[in-house]
Structures are given as C-alpha cells and as structure tokens.
Amino acid sequence: MDLQEAQTAVTRILHDASSQFQRMPGSAIILRYIKSSYQNDPVRSAIELFLFLFAVRYMLAPSYSTQKKVKLSEEEIDELVDDWTPEPLVAPPTSFEEMETEKRAVIVGPTGPKSKLSNGRTVTNLASYNFYNFTSNESLKEKAITTLRTYGVGPCGPPGFYGTQDVHMKTEEDVAAHLGTPACIIYAQSFSTISSVIPSFSKRGDIIVADRAVNFAVRKGIQISRSTVRWYDHGDMEDLENVLKKVTKEQAKKPLTRRFIITEGMFENIGDVSDLPKLVELKLKYKFRLILDETWSYGVLGRTGRGLTEAQNVDASEVDMIIGSLSGPLSAAGGFCAASREVVEHQRISSASYTYSAALPAMLSTTASETIALLQEQPEILTGLRDNIKAMRAQLDPRSDWVRCTSMVDNPILILVLKAEVVASKNLSTQDQNELFQDIVDECLVNNVLITRLKAYPLAQGVHPRDQGWQPQPALKVCVTSGLTKKETEKAGTIIRHAITKVLKARK
C-alpha cells in the first residue's frame, strides 16, 4: 500500500515538474538541445553537463588576489607610522670624514702643475689627472673658445633629439680611427658610460664573468643589468678559465644566453693592467664577449695613447667593446664606446645614458678631437710623461721601506700601498691605514706637495662589511704630470717619501 502511494506521489510530482518546465520560456530550446546532443550516449552528455556546470561555477566564483598581502588595522597602521624614524638620506659624517673635510685643500684659480690654494700658498699639484698638462695649452683653449662662439655652450638635447652636432660625429670618427675600430659612440659622462653600456646589452638571465677588482662604475652597470654574475680573482687568468669552464658546463643544456667577460684595462683601484692577449684567447675559446673598461688606460698606455690594445699589441677589433674616457688626461669630458658598427648602432637607441642625457658640449668634443690628434702627432708627449713617471717611481718604490707601488710602470697614477710586513708588524686595520695615509697627505701639503688618498667606493646601504665583497687596500694616490720638470718631480717624490717615513716612524 505504502509503495503504491509513494509511486503515485512520485509520478504526480514528476508530471507537475514537467508541466512547469514546459510552461517555462525557452524550455523547448533546452529540450531540443539535450535531445539533439544526447546522441544515445549518456557518458557524453555527462561530460558535457560536467563541463557546463564547471563553467557556471567558475563564472560565479568571487575573484581573489594571489599576492600575499598583510592586512593591517587602522590602529596598527598608525602605530607603524608613529614608530617609523626615517634614516637620513646621507649618513652623518664620521669624525674621520669631518677631519678630512676640514683639512681638504681648496684650489683657487686655474688648476695646473703648480696650483694656488685658498690659504695663499702655491703647491705642486700631484692630485689631478692632468697628466699631459693640456689644461695650460693655449692653442687648445683658443680652439675651445672658437667652438663656444660658434656652437654655444650645451647642445640642449639628448643625442637622438637634436643633440648631435657635426663635432660629435667628428670626435666619434677620430676615436674610432685612433683605436682602429669600425665605429664609436660618444657619451656625455665618463662615469655613466660603462654603467650604461653593460645594461644595454646584458639583461636578466644573461651571464657576466667579471674581475673582482673592477671599479664602482662597472659594478653599478652590472647591478643595473640584473644579469647573473660570476666573479674571478683579480688578474688570475687560471681562475677566469675555471669560471668560464664551469659556466659553459652549467649552461650547456639551457637556452642560449648572452655571455660577457668584463674587466678593466688598467685598474682604477690597483693600477695594474689586464693580460689582454690571454683574455682574447679565453673569450674566443669559451665563446664569450669581452667588454674592456679602458677608462684609465685610454690616452695613457701605448705608443700613441691607444690604451691597452696598443700596449699589448692586440687588434682593437678583437675586443668586442672598448669603453674609454675623454675626461682626465684628454682634458675634455665624456666617455666613448668603440666597437663594431652593429654594437654602436644598438646603443644609440637602447643605452639609457646616451638616450636620456644631453649630449656633450661642442667645445669639449672639439677639445677631445684636438688632444687625440696631439697624442697621435707628438708621441714625445707620452714619452715625456713616462720619464717623469720613472723619476717619481725611483723615489718611491724600491727606495721607501714602508710602501710599494702596485701600479704598472707606465701608469701615471702611482697607487702606493703599505707593505704587507709593515701592516703586520704594526697591526694596522683598514681604518688605521686610511688615517695614516691622511696624515701623510697632510704632511706633504705642509711641504707644498698636493697628493691624495685612494677613496674606495662606498658600500651599499645596509650591507654588512662582511658581505661587501672585494674592497681595495687603502692607498696613496700620486698623479704624475708632464707639466713638471724631471727635477721638480724628483723633488716632490723625495718630499712624499720623507713624509711617509716621518708619519710611519711616529706610529708605534
């Protein structure tokens, strides 16, 4: 009885539902759809129904974020804001820095081998990169003034936007012709040349193998490029080869990336030079590109100042990119990248420093062309400087019991570091050495010789000294100039040597 009742109830309910369904608008379409797609296969219909239901569920789901976000209440936000004390943009000067600022010599009037200080004394200036004394060359000055009258001061635009003038193109050709590369591109600032060239070629995922002792500008460039960096010990070609081998092995199964070796021609912080023939051999063997920072060697090394390529008899086109400076010894400003035509053209649109900063003032461009011509026409300018370097070195390196010179023989910047045994016997920390060298600088200034210390690049904010990586050894920096006679250079050298001895003897 129960069963029969239930059965009739179910039949009635189903009948009602079906009549309700048929009364619904569009029900006929749904029925027809189901009928036509049923095709005598319930599994198919089940799959279709499942997909349909899944789609409906997906459409109705509320959106949410996958980013991890910390939810803070108003009070918590206020509390955090109250607690926050901003770190100063520039840290307050340390007592050592304050002392240094206080004692800093200020030059009044034009700089030159003999400079007048604000306290009225005239000193022998061995702290400027005016190696060839081009700053007191009257014909260069006249040419600069003529250019100034014709072109005005600044080009008032980036090179790609009305900033390029005929003089810039001439300077580019001059540098390229001097070095023997197919093309060259001129940047407006020397520092930002290399730090812009590196990121315009090397991107995230690319590989850079660099010398541990590269200068601050190169480090900045590597950092901006976001590339994977491998370091090799300074000047150690065996270590470089091991690193290259390791990288090649690791990358063998991965998609091909760009790979670069980056090093300096003449090291800013040590003064020695790279072994270019070996570098070229390794880069060809392991299929890397070589970016050579010749900021400190261009205009200095080689018979006509072409830099490391000339000094070590390497064809400049073997180096993929040569980055050099037009400031310093060339008495102009800006930097350049000399390379193949393709490499240069790529930078004209994709190198940040070239694209976004105003072009080099025309008079500096002509000055650079003139000084490059001078170096090529009168190699005796370079030999004159080298005689002075030899004279200065003779006074310092083998003669002094306390310091040794890490610079290579033709480097006009003599980097003088304390001998290892001196550091050991007197137990000197980095800070102690810096203070000692500052005392020596002051002592030299008393005797009318202006020299300076090597100022290491600053640590990144918030980096523990332990994680800072390679740091240069504190050093004295003596910049020789051909503006002085050999006698004057020797005399200055003696004064420096005596100052070193005096300060270090006084230190117990």
Place this chain on the structure above:
Amino acid sequence: MPLDAKDPRRRRSSSLVYTEPPESLEQLSDQSALPNLNAEWVNAKGAWVIHFVLILIGKILFDIMPGVSQETSWTLTNISYTAGSYLMFHYVRGVPFDFNSGAYDNLNMWEQIDNGDQYTPAKKFLMFVPIALFLVSTHYTHYDLTYFVINTMATIAVVIPKLPSAHRIRFSIFSPPPDDA
C-alpha cells in the same frame, strides 16, 4: 627579504612537479617599474570580440575547404583555437618587449594577467570561450568517438592550466627545474 634572495625551485626527487618560487624584491621592483603591457590588453573589450571573430573566420575557412565534413571542420576550428590559446597563454613565458628588464621571464601570460589574481572578468571570459566552443561544436555535429575524444582532450588541455590550483605549477618531465644562480 634580501635583495636578490632566491628560493630554489625545490621538488622531491621523485616528483615531476615544482612550484615557481615567489619573486625577489629586485624582480618585484622591476615588475612594477612599468605597467605590464603584455598582459593588460586582455581586459580591453576589443580583445574579447576578437576571439569570436577569429573563431568565425577559422570556421568559415575550414568550411570552404573542399571535402571537409562538418565534424572535421568543427574539430579543426576547436583544435586551432585551443592550440593557439595554449601557446599564447600557457606555453610562452616572459614579455616579448623589454619593458621590465625581464622581471616576468618565469611567468606565462595567464599568470601575468591581472597580476595573478584569480576569477577576474578577463580570466572568466577566457575560460568561457573554449568551453562554449566545445559545447557548441558537439551540438551541431555527430562526432564519432575519435572526434569526440580529440575535441574533449583539446578543451581540457586549455582548461586545466587555467585553474587557480595550477597557478605557478610547472611540470618538468624531461629537464630538471632551472636554477638561476
């Protein structure tokens, strides 16, 4: 978080699946340097209409080919749409232009859309299109078993990677996870 700390892409030795680790602070700052133009256009209305236009053009193209039955024509349309969208949204990683210094190099386009948010209107639309296409195609044809399986598989292949639970999941069957050290 250290500036360039990287969670290694760890997986158990037997597993073929790993999860893409979160971005380092440096990558995040590069990602936010510019709006992600590679993924933003999917929210444009024109970008929605183009799906239907392309499907229609594809269908017409396959229809006018001589000797192609309705079943084959629908299957070809379905497969070409799913293959194209799989390639575009799930296979290719990174951004084809140099906007963010390669900070999106490890993410496919589906993961870049709306900054990885789930169930957003654009994602709902993109999920809706292949399912609707499949349902429509089965309705207008009499697929035999082979055709039906091919079409179902093609649809599932683009539905599964779109699931929120598949976010940042990688399969590495033939190669170990990359280590960018």
